[in-house]
Amino acid sequence: MDKATIDGFGDALYAALRKRRTIAPLTEQAPDITLEDAYQISLRMLEHRLADGERIVGKKIGVTSKAVMTMLDVHQPDFGYLTDTMMYATGAEVPASRELIAPRAEGEIAFVLKRDLEGPGVTNADVIRATDFVMPCFEIVDSRITDWKIRIQDTVADNASCGVVVMGDRAVAPADVDLSTCGIVVSLNGEIISTGAGAAALGSPVNCVTWLANTLGRIGIPLKAGEVILSGSLVPLQPVKPGDNMSLVIGGIGGCAVRFV
Template sequence: MDKQRIDALGHELYRAMRDFAMLAPLTEREPDITIEDAYHISQRMLALRLAQDGESVVGKKIGVTSKPVQEMLGVFQPDFGFLTDAMAYADGSDIPIAGNLIQPRAEGEIAFRLRKDLQGPGVTEADVLDATETIIPCFEIVDSRIRDWQIRIEDTVADNASCGVYVLGDTEVDPRDFDLPNLHMTIYKNGEKHSEGLGSAVQGNPLTAVAWLANTLGEFGIPFKAGEVILSGSLAPLIPVVAGDAMSLEIDGVGGCSCRFA
């Protein structure tokens, strides 16, 4: 795909995000689109957020890592994208949907806060653990600009991995004190238990997922940076949310996270 078309699609996705509009899938309109094309489209979309809206990159995310999410979306490999400061909400926040999100779904995740830089290729699970300061209970609110979530892997990568906003819990703990694959998360919607999952849902181990992301972004020359937050993927199926819904989660021995939708 030539640069002009990449720029045009990146601008189209940016405008859809700002106008709270949905687009036909890129994979319907561009049958030859590749994941590399999609990554460059996402970079154009991100560049517009940074230049026109004054946002700054504060982390990265991996998504579509667990079988329940893959089966729900019909996408069978991970996606990847970027977090900006404008996406971050504090624990317990009210998150507006109108004028903010289009078709949101909540994911319960384990977030990693880095204490030093890390760049692929060749990053291992041990490297990720060494580079991590803390892990944090997290909700990611995914939100696709693609109509009715009719996405393939190229659509979601181009659309910044369908990222909307995210919420970090108040508790941060040392990952070396925990068996990450066996961390147990329980998710509640409107006060009732909705679903649960283990850390092993994300590629067998959240460390494996984060290493994959470091190595994938490393192919494009993009590093992880000290202080950044890395979202490692959902431990349970995505949960559609509407105004009035309240979401909370608990990770055994770690802590929790909550948010409400207005």
């Protein structure tokens, strides 16, 4: 894919984000699109957001569950960028009707780093050592592609379908919790809709962060001290609409709540 095409798709996705108007899947518009093209498109989209004054605060890892990997026919996760305007605090009202298109909620563990991590060669021990604390969070994914008709290239180009993030208010040192077996309970409008455990994301959320550090390291991008890294959903995605409220609690870590308006 040439630079002009990449820029064109990046511009279109950025416009879709701002105007809340979806576009046809890139994999239909340009069937030969590669994963590399898709990441270049996501960077173009990001450049627009940075030009608007947004600041990168972290990264998200997606496609970490076996179910989603099977659905997208891939064998590895993907990633996107988090900016300051995406971040909400627990209890927040997320303006879904004004800012989102077709939001879906995921429950996750966020890693907050105290040291840079630069792959390749990063191990789980390096990730634990570089992690200041972990926190519970909701990631509200959204798609700028019509009806979520995504293949892996579509979601990668669209900043890994990231929407907004709602962070909990408790932080736990990574050495103080078993991140693989810790349970998660997610409720929608007061009813438990799903449970899961850390292992739902690549066997352990730590594995996800290690994967990201090594993947980005190969193209010279470090994970930086202070960044928030969302490690991947531990439960199935839940479509949400204005009026819904959700809460989650993760065993040994803490909880998080959000209302959609």
